[in-house]
Amino acid sequence: RRGEMAKSTQLIDNEVFRAYATYAAIVLIKMMLMSLITAYFRITRKAFSNPEDTESFGKGENAKKYLRTDPDVERVRRGHLNDLENIVPFFGIGLLYALSGPELSTALLHFRIFTGARILHTLAYLIPLPQPGRGLSWAVGYSVTFSMAYKVLKTAWLL
Amino acid sequence: RRGEMAKSTQLIDNEVFRAYATYAAIVLIKMMLMSLITAYFRITRKAFSNPEDTESFGKGENAKKYLRTDPDVERVRRGHLNDLENIVPFFGIGLLYALSGPELSTALLHFRIFTGARILHTLAYLIPLPQPGRGLSWAVGYSVTFSMAYKVLKTAWLL
C-alpha cells in the first residue's frame, strides 16, 4: 500500500511538501470557518441578504425587516474577504515555494509565522482588538508571502 | 511526443490527478461564468458601478442614474462571492488530497458530489429556489471539502 502511494504521489513524501500541505490545509480550514461564523451572526442577529432566507419568519413586511445589514455580520464578512485576499496568495505562492527546494527549517519558519499571524488577525478582527493589533498581524502574514515569492522568482525565473 | 510528456509531467498520468484536474477545471469554469452572468444583468438592468461604464448612455445626469445597485445584479454577485469562498478552498484542499494517495473511487466520489452540489447551489441562488435548497447544497460541498482536508492532514501531518 505504502509503496504504491510513494510511486503515484512522490510529492507528499517530500518533507517540505508535507509541511506545506499541513499548514495550507490549516489556514484554508480557518478561512472556511468564517462562513460558519457569518451564518451564526446572520441567524442570531436576524440579518439576511436573500428574501428566501427570511421566509421562516413569516411573509410580507414581517419577513422583509430581516433583509438588512448588521455590524457584526459585516465585520465577519470583512474578515472573510481579507482571508481570501491573503490566504489565497499564500496558498498559491506557498505551493510554488514548496516546490522550489527550500530548506525544511526555513520553510517551516515561513509556514508557522504565516499561520500564527492569520489566526491572530482573525482574533483581532472578531474580538475586536485595538489597532495596531490587526494591522500588524496582517503585515506579518503579507511579508511572509512576499519572502516566499522572492525565493520562487529567484529559483524559477523564466520570463 | 507522449513519452516526452510522461517524462516531464508525470502527475497528469496519475488517474486520481486526472480526475482532480477534470473536476477542478469544471468548477473553476463554472465560477468564471458568474462574471458573464453579472455582465448580462448589469447591461439588461442598466446598473453599473463605474462612471466610465455608463458613458455610452450619454453625459452628466442622464448617465449618472445608471450608477446604481440592482437586486438581480447583487444576487449574482453574492453567488459569485460564495463560489470564491467555497470553490477556491476545494481547489486548494482538493489538490493536496489528490497528491495524498486516495483510492480513485473514493476521490471520484468526493469530486463528483462537490461538483454536483456547487452546480445545484448556483441554480438555487439564481432561480431562486426556496430554502433549504441553497443551504443544503452549500453544506454538502462544504462537508466534502472538510472530508478531503481530514485525509490531507492524516497523510501529510508535519507541523
Add this chain to the structure above:
Amino acid sequence: RRGEMAKSTQLIDNEVFRAYATYAAIVLIKMMLMSLITAYFRITRKAFSNPEDTESFGKGENAKKYLRTDPDVERVRRGHLNDLENIVPFFGIGLLYALSGPELSTALLHFRIFTGARILHTLAYLIPLPQPGRGLSWAVGYSVTFSMAYKVLKTAWLL
C-alpha cells in the same frame, strides 16, 4: 545542493513549470499590491470600515465621521475583487495546464498575454481609462484562461 533539489522537486526543473511559476508569482504579487493601494486611499481619504481604525483621530463623533465609503477606495476594492475573480482561476487552471504537457512557446504565449492583460486591467481601473479599455483587457485575460482550461480538459478528461 543542486542535485538534491532536482531530486526532491523535479517540477521546478521543468521549463514550462518554471515559466508558470514566474508568471503566477508576478500576477499574485500584483493582486496583493491592491491591498497596499487600498490602504493608501483609506489613509489619504480618511475612509475606514472599522471603528478601531479611526481611534487615532480621537473619540466619539469626531472619529465616527471617518467610518464612511469613499469613491476612490471603492474603486480600488472593485479592482481587487476583480483580480480575485480572474487571477485565482488563472492560478488554478494555469497550474493544471502547466502539468498537461503544453509546448513551452505556447505556454509562454498564454502566460504573457494573461499577465499583460491583467496589468492593463489594473491601470484601466485605477487611472481610469475610458471604456472599452477595461472591458477588453478583462476579456483577453478571461479568454486566455478558457483556452488553457480547454487544453486541460482535453488532456486530463476523466469524469
